[in-house]
Amino acid sequence: MRSGAKVAIVGGVFVVVAGGIGYGAYNVLGGGDGSTETASKSTEVRSGPLSPEEVKNTAEEFLTAWADGKDPELAATYTNNPAVAKDVVASYSEQAHITDAVITPGQATGAKVPFTVKATVKFEGLSKPLSYASELTVVRGLTSGKPLVDWAPTVIHPKLTKTTTLVTGEAATPPIKAVDRNGTELTAEKYPSLAPVLDQLRDKYGEKAGGTSGVEMWLQSEDDNAPRTTLLTLSKGKSGELTTTLDAKVQAAAEQAVKKFSEASVAAVKPSTGEIVAVANNRKDGFNAAMLGKQAPGSTMKIVTAAMLLEKGLVGAGRPAECPKTVLYQGTSFHNLDNFDIKGGTFTQSFARSCNTAFIKLIDDTKDDHALPAEAREVFGLGLDWQTGVASADGSVPEAAGGGAAAQYIGQGTVQMNVLNIASVTATTKDGTFRQPVIVPRGLDNRQLAVAERQLPGAVGQQLRDMMRETAAWGTGKTAMSGLGGDKGAKTGSAEVDGQATSNSWFTGFQDDLAAAASVESGGHGGDAAGPVVAAVLAAG
Template identity: 70%
Template sequence: MRSGAKTAVIGGVFLVFAGGVGYGAYNVYNGMSGGGTDAETKSATSEVKTGPLSAAEIDQASKDFLTKWAQGGDAAAVAQLTNDPTGATPVIGAYRTEAHVTDAVITPGPAVGAKVPFTVKAKVELDGASKPWTYTSELTVVRGLSTGRPLVSWAPSVIHPKLTKTTRLETAKASVPPIKAVDRNGVELTKEKYPSLGSLLDQLRERYGKEAGGSAGVELMLKSDADPDATTGSGSTSADESLLTLSKGKEGTLKTTLDATVQAAAETSVKKYSEASVAAVKPSTGEILAVANNRKDGFNAAMLGKQAPGSTMKIVTAAMLLEKDLIGATRTAECPKNAIYMGRTFKNLDDFSIDGRPFSQSFARSCNTAFIKLIDDVGDDGALPKEAAEVFGIGLDNWKTGVASFDGSIPSSSGGEAAAQYIGQGTVQMNVLNMASVTATAKNGTFKQPVVVAPSLDDREIATAARSLPSGVAQQLRSMMRLTATSGTGATAMAGLGGDKGAKTGSAEVDGQETSNSWFTGYHDDIAAAAVVEAGGHGGDAAGPVVAAVLAAG
């Protein structure tokens, strides 16, 4: 240990306040911002203090907690240094008894306000197998409501950043063997190379590890007590996650429908924007080729997100209007600057209008009013949800992709709310996998439920739609999407793609958000993709290049 460091060692578990992290060792051990006096300590215990915490109080409270935790003694005594001893006690105790941490070096960093970061370098040991384990976390000091004492604000994430109220740390023989997930061509898929697949790979292991033919080893797991199809408060799925392997098991090989080349393009393209997601599917089969997210919360929004998709929803609306013979791709349609329905005013971007032109132009330029003007002629507020379910497989709540997913929702609405659904606003909820599937159905003519592993692997029954698009309707829909991709709002993004292509752009307004979410969906030969960039503005500007890059890789 470096000279000058202060340590506390009891039972092989110790805390180190090292001098090499930007401040003096003596100051750290006696108060991270200069130390407190005996008078201050006595004052804090003899009367209920109020007001903001001092730097000395923050330093002393964090030092006391980290020292007692590192000493590995009575968990209840450590928990008394938090503002929730009842909740903290079992989690702190389990760190030794269930996670089997046998020793640790805890190095605090300089406080930032009331937050104190720290690094843990530990050893996990069970049945003769051991491995070093390093991670970082942080604690926050608050003033106790009744005592006025500086206390650690309790949350399971203090002990480990991934711990929540529904997860726990456990070192044991794994309940399922590890898997070697491979793409459709046998290329290995790892979290390190494809970070967006992290939660998906965890779910695949949990669901199919036993069928893949491997054998389990000893691992430190982040175990979830939630439903495996649910999502946790942190935005991740509830599948168990391996944090450390003490002794390796034997991997079983699991083949997925993913395409490593397309996945790589998806990973790269979403990194250009914050809060971006993309998904790609194969129209002829429904096989998922790629799923990628770039989000601060780590949430798999591509498969589990629920957002208004904006004008990309007009693919479904146009199909419904075509089936009712209320429009035709070559028939003239009205596209005024604005339209009023049930007291609600709908406008076009920059108040544009189109006079005396075919409906395909209104579709290609994403004219909102051309769709709204036809609502009275439809005469059925439930027509759009019905079209989405019967033809596009949306809103049936029965997709079985192989992992947790959301299959879209267009609830029954009326009046102005139903009108908003026509242009992908209001109560419509979608994610990019849903919209990639909608585009795939438009391209293929028949809905193929997206899957990431073959249904034959577990004999699961996948969803089917009640009917296909009539051939004439499908042809007109594709012709309008082709026009959008070649001379409409999607032309710039799709310019680099030749062959058979089609697209639809969307900008979805969000309450309390100045800039709209950017949506884009398109197809190129036998691949369809959709993307969303939150607060990205026009569909073709942000989400468009993401989709184009993924389509080009396919």
């Protein structure tokens, strides 16, 4: 124990108070003398599993030194990465201005020791309570054999990472009051999926919205372009109002819809304007996959493929189209779901039932392996550096050859999309013109929006819309879309990624002037999981 620290045992609870910071550990001493042999005093190189006593003592030593707050280097010596740990522990008081902390451990489970922290954040005469829970794990040193805390930034705070730091001070940007298109306030508490979006909107447009900064504790990233994540507000400052293109009613429906499936995402866009109406995710990692995800979209990509084949005159909605059970292209075999085939069918039937082979059989007839990437870019605006107003990925259909090019025809291989991209594809199909999705009006900052080289030819667009309508009426999208009225169309998709046991579920559809797309990782058939999510969002619009 550090000299100068006062030690007491009160009702079987071990307490250390030093430097105004306390560490209270529920450590029932059970008749022992309570002495702790630190790793530095032991010359024995131990091996094998850790004993409960080693776990308890190591956690006790580290938490005591951390709570003391006077010697970060000492606290770091009880970890297996002291060089890094020292700076993080030091920043806890020096940069985050956290003081008067009481750290209380819970019952250890094996080598894991959970604990809670109750503290105060103080900055220039302002103060506010801070409380959170975290845990540490004790491991045996690889060379020393000593029990040590397995260092990770989350030991100090559960939201810390290797590239972030806890900082308290005057906020760099004023807070915002984000509102939807009708003036309804949008908050992370009411719409959890919007948390990362609202953080970015504040960082980018806080000053333009006319507010004044307050004092906060936040996560500061090494990446200057990454948004700050506010953890505690000591003084709010004054919020400026920022109008978004979102619709609170549709956003609420999106939030509820994704909750029904784990790892689900959805986005909705107005075809007539490109305005993003809703974006929601239900993910363990909190990642905004709806706008930033990059995955194979499965057969939803057949909308783009069909547009290219129609433009080249290789197919027609009512013309015959072969749909065998399997097809071999340059050594790569492709098959339909459950190896179904369609005898004497039309291209509309192949589209509506999502026949893979009908599309791949035509790749040689295009006489251009790069025809699909060109269609995706020139007509649907994919890969054109979208400036939505927040961070987003704009889709990717790289040039490919052979079996790789064939896989792209059915949304596999190197095709990378998120649900915002696919919602935009559907919006372009519905309207006939690519309108780059935006979440705040362009006039807010006069940013340059992406513009496609050409429109979807009228006859091609009409056939595409009709095929999507048939898909919703009797094809693979029938069940999901059955409860919707108006002018409606759909396309399903299932994407196999990295050999996973169950494919990812994809679905996209339109109803009047609203287009939406959803994905559910390991959700299976497109109509089973992603379909109901899209239908719920369209119904709210």
